[in-house]
Amino acid sequence: MKKPLEGVRIVDLCVVWAGPFATLLMADLGAEVIKPENPFVFQPMTRGALARPSTLMINAAAAWGGGLPGNVPGERPWNYNPTFVSLYRNKKSFTVDLRRPEGMDVLRRLVEKADVVYENNATGTMEKLGITYGWLKEIKDDIIYVRVPAYGNTGPYSTARALGVHLEAVMGHTMLRGYEDADPSVNTAIYSGDYLAGAQGAFATMAALWHREKTGKGQLIEIGQAENASAMFTQAIMDYTLNRRVQGAIGNRDIFGRYPCGVYPAKSPGTAVDMGDHWVSIHVESDEQWRAFGAAIGNPDWAADPRFATNAGREEHAKEIDAHIAAWTREQEDYDVMHLLQRAGIAAAPVLEASRLFSDEQLLARGFPRTQTHEGAGTNQYVGPVWNFEGTPVEFRQPPVLFGEHNDYVYRELLQVSDEEYEALKAGGHIAMDYDPAVL
């Protein structure tokens, strides 16, 4: 079978997570995704925070930002930053300086052969380069141009700089999550809006391609990321529009009010500080499940307490029940709790620290982790694709792309530039495998 998006070519002018996740999903479906990169401009938070971070800096960053191979920056740290490599399999990279006219001319020739141009830069970045929908449409009449501004390209917030964590704060998420008994300043920075906008960006792009097939028309798509993220908080938003109730944080409790629902300590090989603490989540959804829970853990007296027989009773006595459950789980291995309770029909699972997923039985049985060999990082396990197309399995056909890895392919094969022009572009610094030494 042919891959769903075979023959679709996407120019990836994306940064950070929301844009690259969209183009990753389409690359996994077979699209050719080509990323133009500038040897003179480092896109922050994309191939890392800095092009040439010190060892001190990568170790000071969270592991997901600074966990480079062997904990050293190495020769070309931009090629194996964890936030980058997780999103750039199955994509191509070539280099060009878009700030110069000959660079923009290269982009023009690439757009002629493209179906989609995708960007999620700070508002104004594309305009400054001269990349507008009008310019793109002139080059390729049916081009699909996808833009993902944080708050939209109109209105007072259109110029606000934001990562996922900020736009989610504006949409209410930061007030709605976290411990119910602590103030929101302890909330860890998360970027869930990037997931939603990324996946829906792929959805919208494929819908626009579908529309183009019927009508011959390309188009401009604008995904205001904050607006897009709001769907995740539907219950809180609808409670306000319907009832004018302002919801707040409820910690790990169930928004539908089913008890018990929480995260409990399990037998741990280490502590939170060395990241060896184990936890298990348990969610009992009905009275019937509550009875099954009691039976599964050996019918202790407290589980048979008639005060706990109904959901209303379990809600009233939630703290007491949580203490009983924690006293039991503390003596158990987290996976044992999962298997025991799941066999009794109760939702429960370890709260997995990320490195543990590579030894999870279910993921191994499903072949989820994939092995890739990558220059500078060696051979490692990577996370698999988000879905399993049985007829056209997602292949990891290209490891996380090196900076400029496809210069020859893009310039010579795709754009068919002459040897003379190639050498001139190279001499001008457009074609490179390294960032310019002046780039931090």
Added chain:
Amino acid sequence: MTHGTGTGQALDDVVVLDLTHHIAGPYATKLMADFGADVIKIERPGGDIARRFGPFQGDEPHPEKSGLFFFLNTNKRSVVLDLHSDAGRGALRQLAARADLVVENFRPGVAEALGIGWADVHALNPKASMISVSNFGQDGPYRDYRLTDLVLYGFAGEMYSMGATEREPVKMAGTAALFESGAAISAALMGALWSNRANGEGQHVDIALTETHFGGVDRRHATAIASQFSGRKTLRLAGAGSGMPQGIYPCADGYVDFTNAGLRPDRILDMVGFPEWATDEKYFIPENRLNPEYIDEWNANFLVWCLERTKREIWEEARRAKVMCGPLFTVEDMYEDEHFRERGFWTKVTHPAMGEVELPGRPLMMAEGGWQLRQPAPLLGQHTEEVLREAGLSDAEIAAVVAANKEAQP
């Protein structure tokens, strides 16, 4: 007869037979419906379980008054079928024969038992693809295990590192994790449509909610790979770490969130208006910006600056100086905010049981063939007869379906 809705929208020639319930599946098919697809939502006689989850209008539990169900099912048509009856299963097969996509999130094995597994769909309608959504996937040792939003996110999302070091990990709000999965499913639905077109025949897509998180953006994929590369794990850390500034700060009327990417201290200085305390050159040496002593000293002054201003005032200064910042809005703040109102984010629609309902409108803007709210969420079974008639069922067959539905009512 036309195939699809013919609304002029991008997906107006697509028919989706939607057997999903609860949140993740319906959110994905809602996106299809909102962009023009004819989404035929099959409900059991008691209705989608989401009808039983709030918030309810006026806090009155009622199957036609759930705000959650309402949001998730706009523009769909509701058909009630008792799939334990021959009439119901027969009707389902006829609907499957006309669909481009069949989507289901039964427990693994149930679709097969109902005669609507992938092999059945493929035999009935070789051109259609089928998307099966389950908790852990269609096979493997955890195939039959249960999940709720908490258990899903704890296991597969990056919850381990959320919260305070000395406390338990803490999840996202509401059922955010299920919505994220829904977005991933929506991309798979479009991928399957394109696969139909590319190949002239359908395929089966097996989606595990857990894998949508393990493989997804927002830290988990990166924490996993970082552990492989460096052996480092991601500490559960309250706030967003430390920096100048970094994390969530109290202000005169609430809180503001800052991220200091470490690159533009000049912008921060501009934001705070070049006061003496912030101009000291020592704060501009990259290594010093990682030094806890300097960070604490700097933040003591910055905190005072924040406390003298409201969250909106701070954000305005941050926007002017191009500093990454977000005020912590409540839902009320967001609802009242003029930016989103002026952009047309909110929409209203009249529903037979709820009257006029206001809700978030377009999730994104397509200049051609884009989002429309054509109709509110359907009443339970509102379109049973209409849809079955379109599918070619006779009056007698429709009557048999309706009779079976009635019999199945509790």
